[in-house]
Amino acid sequence: DQQVKQNSPSLSVQEGRISILNCDYTNSMFDYFLWYKKYPAEGPTFLISISSIKDKNEDGRFTVFLNKSAKHLSLHIVPSQPGDSAVYFCAASLDGNKLVFGAGTILRVKS
Amino acid sequence: DVKVTQSSRYLVKRTGEKVFLECVQDMDHENMFWYRQDPGLGLRLIYFSYDVKMKEKGDIPEGYSVSREKKERFSLILESASTNQTSMYLCASSSGQGRHNEQFFGPGTRLTVL
Numbered sequence: 088d089q090q091v092k093q094n095s096p097s098l099s100v101q102e103g104r105i106s107i108l109n110c111d112y113t114n115s116m117f118d119y120f121l122w123y124k125k126y127p128a129e130g131p132t133f134l135i136s137i138s139s140i141k142d143k144n145e146d147g148r149f150t151v152f153l154n155k156s157a158k159h160l161s162l163h164i165v166p167s168q169p170g171d172s173a174v175y176f177c178a179a180s181l182d183g184n185k186l187v188f189g190a191g192t193i194l195r196v197k198s
Numbered sequence: 199d200v201k202v203t204q205s206s207r208y209l210v211k212r213t214g215e216k217v218f219l220e221c222v223q224d225m226d227h228e229n230m231f232w233y234r235q236d237p238g239l240g241l242r243l244i245y246f247s248y249d250v251k252m253k254e255k256g257d258i259p260e261g262y263s264v265s266r267e268k269k270e271r272f273s274l275i276l277e278s279a280s281t282n283q284t285s286m287y288l289c290a291s292s293s294g295q296g297r298h299n300e301q302f303f304g305p306g307t308r309l310t311v312l
Binding site: 093096119121123128129130133136178180184185189190 | 229246288294306
Protein backbone atom coordinates (compact mmCIF):
# COMPACT_ATOMS: atom_id res chain seq x y z
CA ASP A 88 0.00 0.00 0.00
CA GLN A 89 1.91 2.99 -1.30
CA GLN A 90 1.39 6.08 0.79
CA VAL A 91 3.27 8.27 -1.70
CA LYS A 92 2.51 7.84 -5.38
CA GLN A 93 4.14 9.21 -8.48
CA ASN A 94 1.82 8.06 -11.22
CA SER A 95 3.93 9.15 -14.18
CA PRO A 96 6.90 6.82 -14.66
CA SER A 97 8.45 9.18 -17.18
CA LEU A 98 8.18 12.66 -18.65
CA SER A 99 9.80 14.15 -21.72
CA VAL A 100 10.13 17.92 -22.10
CA GLN A 101 11.80 20.26 -24.56
CA GLU A 102 14.69 22.35 -23.30
CA GLY A 103 13.51 25.76 -22.11
CA ARG A 104 9.96 24.62 -21.40
CA ILE A 105 8.36 23.88 -18.04
CA SER A 106 8.62 20.44 -16.44
CA ILE A 107 5.85 19.51 -14.01
CA LEU A 108 6.30 16.44 -11.86
CA ASN A 109 3.39 15.27 -9.75
CA CYS A 110 3.05 13.40 -6.48
CA ASP A 111 0.01 12.23 -4.50
CA TYR A 112 -0.11 11.01 -0.93
CA THR A 113 -2.70 9.26 1.17
CA ASN A 114 -1.66 9.93 4.77
CA SER A 115 -2.95 13.31 5.96
CA MET A 116 -0.54 13.17 8.91
CA PHE A 117 2.48 13.82 6.68
CA ASP A 118 3.76 17.27 7.58
CA TYR A 119 6.87 17.70 5.47
CA PHE A 120 7.56 16.92 1.84
CA LEU A 121 10.79 16.71 -0.10
CA TRP A 122 11.97 16.22 -3.66
CA TYR A 123 15.16 14.35 -4.43
CA LYS A 124 16.99 14.09 -7.73
CA LYS A 125 18.99 11.04 -8.74
CA TYR A 126 21.45 10.59 -11.58
CA PRO A 127 22.47 7.08 -12.70
CA ALA A 128 25.17 5.50 -10.52
CA GLU A 129 24.80 8.21 -7.88
CA GLY A 130 22.81 8.50 -4.68
CA PRO A 131 19.77 10.79 -4.53
CA THR A 132 20.45 14.42 -3.67
CA PHE A 133 18.06 16.76 -1.92
CA LEU A 134 16.44 19.32 -4.19
CA ILE A 135 13.70 21.24 -2.39
CA SER A 136 11.22 20.78 0.44
CA ILE A 137 7.99 22.23 1.76
CA SER A 138 6.29 22.21 5.13
CA SER A 139 2.61 21.37 5.34
CA ILE A 140 1.89 24.84 6.68
CA LYS A 141 2.91 26.35 3.35
CA ASP A 142 1.50 25.98 -0.14
CA LYS A 143 4.53 27.06 -2.14
CA ASN A 144 8.29 27.08 -1.87
CA GLU A 145 10.64 28.42 -4.50
CA ASP A 146 14.37 27.98 -5.05
CA GLY A 147 15.72 29.36 -8.30
CA ARG A 148 14.27 27.39 -11.21
CA PHE A 149 12.52 24.94 -8.86
CA THR A 150 9.15 25.51 -7.22
CA VAL A 151 7.15 23.05 -5.17
CA PHE A 152 3.41 23.50 -4.72
CA LEU A 153 1.38 21.75 -2.04
CA ASN A 154 -2.39 21.26 -2.15
CA LYS A 155 -3.28 19.72 1.20
CA SER A 156 -6.97 19.32 0.49
CA ALA A 157 -6.16 17.27 -2.60
CA LYS A 158 -3.16 15.57 -0.93
CA HIS A 159 -1.12 16.55 -3.95
CA LEU A 160 2.19 18.21 -4.55
CA SER A 161 4.02 19.15 -7.69
CA LEU A 162 7.51 20.21 -8.67
CA HIS A 163 7.88 22.81 -11.40
CA ILE A 164 11.18 23.31 -13.19
CA VAL A 165 11.37 26.46 -15.30
CA PRO A 166 13.16 26.62 -17.66
CA SER A 167 14.09 22.99 -18.05
CA GLN A 168 17.69 22.22 -18.97
CA PRO A 169 19.30 19.03 -20.34
CA GLY A 170 21.20 18.67 -17.05
CA ASP A 171 17.86 18.29 -15.28
CA SER A 172 17.43 14.88 -16.91
CA ALA A 173 17.34 12.49 -13.94
CA VAL A 174 14.97 10.48 -11.78
CA TYR A 175 12.94 12.62 -9.38
CA PHE A 176 11.63 11.15 -6.15
CA CYS A 177 8.93 12.67 -4.02
CA ALA A 178 9.18 11.90 -0.28
CA ALA A 179 7.03 12.60 2.76
CA SER A 180 7.79 12.70 6.47
CA LEU A 181 5.71 11.92 9.54
CA ASP A 182 8.17 12.16 12.39
CA GLY A 183 10.83 14.44 10.94
CA ASN A 184 13.28 11.62 10.43
CA LYS A 185 11.82 8.72 8.48
CA LEU A 186 10.90 9.37 4.86
CA VAL A 187 8.39 7.57 2.66
CA PHE A 188 9.37 7.72 -1.01
CA GLY A 189 7.39 7.52 -4.20
CA ALA A 190 8.40 5.29 -7.11
CA GLY A 191 10.10 8.11 -8.99
CA THR A 192 9.61 9.86 -12.33
CA ILE A 193 12.26 9.79 -15.06
CA LEU A 194 12.57 13.26 -16.57
CA ARG A 195 14.17 13.64 -19.99
CA VAL A 196 14.88 17.15 -21.20
CA LYS A 197 15.52 17.21 -24.94
CA SER A 198 17.82 19.81 -26.46
CA ASP B 199 30.22 18.75 2.77
CA VAL B 200 28.52 15.70 4.18
CA LYS B 201 30.04 12.56 2.87
CA VAL B 202 28.38 9.16 2.98
CA THR B 203 30.49 6.36 1.60
CA GLN B 204 29.58 2.79 0.84
CA SER B 205 32.14 0.03 0.79
CA SER B 206 31.44 -1.25 -2.73
CA ARG B 207 29.85 0.18 -5.85
CA TYR B 208 29.24 -3.23 -7.41
CA LEU B 209 29.02 -6.63 -5.77
CA VAL B 210 28.26 -10.08 -7.14
CA LYS B 211 27.42 -12.85 -4.69
CA ARG B 212 26.03 -16.37 -4.85
CA THR B 213 22.75 -17.59 -3.37
CA GLY B 214 23.18 -18.53 0.27
CA GLU B 215 26.24 -16.38 0.90
CA LYS B 216 26.35 -13.99 3.84
CA VAL B 217 26.79 -10.46 2.53
CA PHE B 218 27.98 -7.37 4.37
CA LEU B 219 27.33 -3.86 3.06
CA GLU B 220 29.14 -1.12 4.91
CA CYS B 221 28.24 2.54 5.19
CA VAL B 222 30.23 5.32 6.82
CA GLN B 223 29.27 8.97 7.32
CA ASP B 224 31.64 11.72 8.38
CA MET B 225 29.26 14.38 9.74
CA ASP B 226 28.55 13.00 13.21
CA HIS B 227 24.95 12.30 12.24
CA GLU B 228 22.68 10.57 14.72
CA ASN B 229 20.41 8.89 12.16
CA MET B 230 21.34 6.31 9.56
CA PHE B 231 19.16 4.43 7.09
CA TRP B 232 19.34 1.56 4.63
CA TYR B 233 17.10 1.52 1.55
CA ARG B 234 16.81 -0.59 -1.52
CA GLN B 235 15.83 0.90 -4.85
CA ASP B 236 13.97 -1.18 -7.42
CA PRO B 237 12.39 -0.03 -10.70
CA GLY B 238 8.78 0.99 -10.24
CA LEU B 239 9.02 0.71 -6.46
CA GLY B 240 11.20 3.66 -5.56
CA LEU B 241 13.22 3.62 -2.35
CA ARG B 242 12.01 1.27 0.34
CA LEU B 243 13.28 1.47 3.90
CA ILE B 244 14.91 -1.71 5.20
CA TYR B 245 16.27 -0.67 8.60
CA PHE B 246 17.18 2.51 10.39
CA SER B 247 19.04 3.61 13.48
CA TYR B 248 18.69 6.76 15.57
CA ASP B 249 21.62 6.02 17.86
CA VAL B 250 24.56 3.72 18.40
CA LYS B 251 23.50 0.16 19.20
CA MET B 252 19.92 1.09 18.32
CA LYS B 253 18.09 -0.33 15.31
CA GLU B 254 14.53 -0.39 14.10
CA LYS B 255 12.82 -2.29 11.31
CA GLY B 256 11.69 -0.37 8.30
CA ASP B 257 9.10 -1.47 5.78
CA ILE B 258 10.92 -4.51 4.32
CA PRO B 259 13.30 -5.96 6.95
CA GLU B 260 12.82 -9.63 6.10
CA GLY B 261 16.07 -11.34 5.14
CA TYR B 262 18.20 -8.48 6.47
CA SER B 263 19.84 -7.45 9.72
CA VAL B 264 21.93 -4.43 10.68
CA SER B 265 24.68 -3.45 13.06
CA ARG B 266 25.61 -0.05 14.46
CA GLU B 267 28.53 -0.41 16.83
CA LYS B 268 29.92 3.07 16.14
CA LYS B 269 28.08 6.29 15.41
CA GLU B 270 29.61 6.76 11.98
CA ARG B 271 29.14 3.21 10.69
CA PHE B 272 25.96 1.34 9.79
CA SER B 273 26.22 -2.14 8.31
CA LEU B 274 23.57 -4.05 6.41
CA ILE B 275 23.79 -7.84 6.54
CA LEU B 276 22.12 -10.29 4.21
CA GLU B 277 22.18 -13.46 6.29
CA SER B 278 21.67 -15.80 3.33
CA ALA B 279 21.52 -13.95 0.03
CA SER B 280 18.73 -14.80 -2.37
CA THR B 281 18.15 -13.77 -5.98
CA ASN B 282 15.24 -11.52 -4.99
CA GLN B 283 17.73 -9.42 -3.03
CA THR B 284 19.40 -8.34 -6.25
CA SER B 285 18.96 -4.59 -6.09
CA MET B 286 20.55 -1.18 -5.60
CA TYR B 287 21.24 -0.56 -1.92
CA LEU B 288 21.43 3.00 -0.67
CA CYS B 289 22.64 4.20 2.70
CA ALA B 290 21.66 7.61 4.08
CA SER B 291 22.28 9.70 7.18
CA SER B 292 20.67 12.73 8.79
CA SER B 293 21.53 14.89 11.75
CA GLY B 294 18.58 14.14 14.00
CA GLN B 295 18.65 17.71 15.28
CA GLY B 296 15.61 19.90 14.79
CA ARG B 297 12.22 19.01 13.48
CA HIS B 298 12.97 17.98 9.90
CA ASN B 299 16.20 16.60 8.65
CA GLU B 300 17.42 16.24 5.13
CA GLN B 301 18.87 12.82 4.42
CA PHE B 302 22.22 12.59 2.67
CA PHE B 303 22.78 9.54 0.53
CA GLY B 304 25.78 7.47 -0.42
CA PRO B 305 26.44 6.50 -4.05
CA GLY B 306 24.80 3.10 -3.68
CA THR B 307 25.89 -0.53 -4.01
CA ARG B 308 24.55 -2.50 -6.97
CA LEU B 309 24.24 -6.05 -5.61
CA THR B 310 23.66 -9.00 -7.91
CA VAL B 311 22.87 -12.38 -6.36
CA LEU B 312 23.36 -15.31 -8.74
